[in-house]
Amino acid sequence: MGQRCPISPPSPHNRFPPPSPNPIFTHPPPGCPTGGDAPCVCVLSPNLPSPPSCPTLGIKSPPPSPPPSPSGPSSWPAAGVRPTDPGALSLARAIAEEAPEEVTLVGVYAHCGDTYGCRDVPAIQAIARATTSAVLDFVTTLRQAGVPCPQASIGSTPSCSHPVPEMAQLTELHPGNYLFYDLQQTLLGSCQPEEVAIRVLTRVIGHYPHRNQLLVDCGWAALSLHGRDQAPTGCAAIEGHPQLRLVGLTQEHGQVEAVDGRLDFERFPLGSTLALIPFHACATAAMHPVYYVHAEGKVVELWRPVRGW
């Protein structure tokens, strides 16, 4: 039997609004329909393949040179050493051989964050191909030099969502956002809207006709500020309500407006719930100590994330 969300009893004023005739997000409403201790994070029927378990230990290496991205240079930082760096081989050898009882060289990993600057799939795949090639070439160099290197891996959700055949030669993929997906990934083309598996439930707690706004009980403490200036609907999209947008967040409150014209306040009575699809699931998930996992209308598990500090 599934556990229930920390909710108040269903009432006519306390349920998901009916889907819009033209919803942005067509995923069926989750089984935790009625607010209560909103805002809470809900994970919808996680039917995606299990994500890779742990990051590969070893050298973190960025692509060797700016990959052929038509969308311009990456805004992401490079950590680790470049595989073309003259010291890369000796570093790998030192990791593998200097203190084998303490440190093991497990593999080589690169995260092609450049893909977040791409505007189409061919650009993402070009980066994925270049990154894969850089990693595999370096592993070959290591092996030829007598340094065992069992794992070869790349990350980034955009690249792993549009894999190229060359990636079959890797031993692991590490797309961290892939577990949930989010509004950002739909904008990048990594997924369809109905594949996004995370929502923040929030309740309408105020009507402000004089400024044509609803107030909801979800602020940046439940959503983060990620995406504030990047998505047309703000830090989140409002499921089933493309006519609404989140225009402001304070610590515990959000302001919702109509994209055009007057808000239909009667559709959103006080206490009714809205489901927010976050712009950046990683950032939103980091704000919550527990996730309510749904399947077929019931909460089937509670996930409590492990934190590093």
Place this chain on the structure above:
Amino acid sequence: MGQRCPISPPSPHNRFPPPSPNPIFTHPPPGCPTGGDAPCVCVLSPNLPSPPSCPTLGIKSPPPSPPPSPSGPSSWPAAGVRPTDPGALSLARAIAEEAPEEVTLVGVYAHCGDTYGCRDVPAIQAIARATTSAVLDFVTTLRQAGVPCPQASIGSTPSCSHPVPEMAQLTELHPGNYLFYDLQQTLLGSCQPEEVAIRVLTRVIGHYPHRNQLLVDCGWAALSLHGRDQAPTGCAAIEGHPQLRLVGLTQEHGQVEAVDGRLDFERFPLGSTLALIPFHACATAAMHPVYYVHAEGKVVELWRPVRGW
């Protein structure tokens, strides 16, 4: 005996860098000097008055009209009802009288977030005065109408840091950020740099001479993105090192550059710690499940924040 931070043993490469000759922040280094499970939040010798305990229940009321702020209109949302609203009195009466066994009217509260848009103390005090007056006038109205209203309160850290005499007539003040203060409050003039009581400790984990950057193990998951575009040093200032600035944050990493010229990498060996003064303490504190409270060089308490969901 104080508890210790989750730290590794002190070593020459694992201690606070010496203070700069011209530090931005002159607070003595905390007693948790050596990283370990960095990034961790440290609270320095909390010698401020105890903060007010709980928000007043009751009507949340914004100032009745745009307060006389020379710095322009507020960007903060107004929640609750305006005290000049024709329905305000009847709402207060309904709260006080309709279900006394379930709801008690404790008082009237206003948060003058407008103060965050001010550029000098007279502007902050003008708002504090107008807000106080609006709250007290409404309480008087209530009492004259036979509605008991024991509490009258305002919030906002800038206003409560520069109290005006009229505020002595209030029964409570609610400056939420006042417990810690932060970089934003120093920029607003609410406090002196040495009064900020919160740090995030982070370790240097990479030298990147080719791009003149240090990599540290603190990203937005430890600091939040608040202040990214608002402070000259990014989302945080680096204590004792006004020549450094935080130029980028990913989930677990931060990039530190010199404000001008070349970084002196030898001053910041791998494993050395930096203390970050967050732009927005509320947002940074929300990222951490435990705070290490220091006094005289020792961790004297661990604080675990209560969360609403």
